[in-house]
Amino acid sequence: MAYTLSIRSLSRLEGVHPDLVKVIRRAIEITPIDFAVIEGLRTRERQKELVAAGASKTMNSRHITGHAVDIAPWVGGTIRWDWPLFHKLAPAVKQAAADVGVPVTWGGDWRSFKDGPHWELPRKQYP
Ligand SMILES: [Zn+2]
Numbered sequence: 001m002a003y004t005l006s007i008r009s010l011s012r013l014e015g016v017h018p019d020l021v022k023v024i025r026r027a028i029e030i031t032p033i034d035f036a037v038i039e040g041l042r043t044r045e046r047q048k049e050l051v052a053a054g055a056s057k058t059m060n061s062r063h064i065t066g067h068a069v070d071i072a073p074w075v076g077g078t079i080r081w082d083w084p085l086f087h088k089l090a091p092a093v094k095q096a097a098a099d100v101g102v103p104v105t106w107g108g109d110w111r112s113f114k115d116g117p118h119w120e121l122p123r124k125q126y127p
Contacts, residue, residue: 015041026096
């Protein structure tokens with residue numbers, strides 16, 4: 001089954017780096033499970049709120065510069081946050097990145113503060 005990005009998902013990609021958008025657009029073509037874009041570009045004000053709420057650790061977030069997106073499995077009309085589903089999604093996004101030749105980092109691969117929905121362009125290649 002092939003999925004497509006919803007209008008809402010597409011609107012949340014506005015302001016995100018075009019290379020990362022390419023990855024997400026490819027990922028939706030090959031993913032085994034549907035997903036939604038939760039958040040792309042983020043204001044400093046919203047980042048401050050997230051840090052205050054403990055939902056983020058840093059004011060140096062890649063979301064503020066458009067170098068990160070959060071995506072989550074969309075199953076039966078609901079956003080899902082469980083790890084087994086993120087682990088189904090992740091190989092598709094990694095394959096998509098390889099397909100379009102864009103390096104990406106998955107928050108789920110971080111050793112501390114694992115972030116299942118989070119994907120970003122590496123600072124090394126995208127300072
Ligand atoms: Zn994120």
